[in-house]
Amino acid sequence: MWDPIKVVLTLGKVAFDTYCSMTDTNRLKFNRRDIYLNHPVRLLGSLIILVEEILIPDSWSMWIKVFNTSSSISDNT
Numbered sequence: 900m901w902d903p904i905k906v907v908l909t910l911g912k913v914a915f916d917t918y919c920s921m922t923d924t925n926r927l928k929f930n931r932r933d934i935y936l937n938h939p940v941r942l943l944g945s946l947i948i949l950v951e952e953i954l955i956p957d958s959w960s961m962w963i964k965v966f967n968t969s970s971s972i973s974d975n976t
Contacts, residue, residue: 905973908943908965915944934972941972 909915915929927935927942935942945965 904940906941906943906969908945908969910945912944915942918942934968943969943972 907918909918912929915927919925919927924935924942929944931944931946933944935944943965946961
């Protein structure tokens with residue numbers, strides 16, 4: 900019916916820490932550029948972009964990279 904979840908993208912440290920506590924992986928430390936193997940799920944941490952930052956061109960390129968990374972991990976697992 901549903902494909903298993905392959906990638907979890909957490910937006911911000913609070914979301915990352917909450918996911919880790921829910922999955923008993925509290926040993927992981929948040930880093931917005933790391934990809935963690937939390938078998939069988941890949942866990943990505945990302946910064947939250949505030950509403951004021953949406954208009955900054957660099958923030959869009961960061962979001963595109965985050966979603967492209969998520970997509971490529973999902974396609975390759």
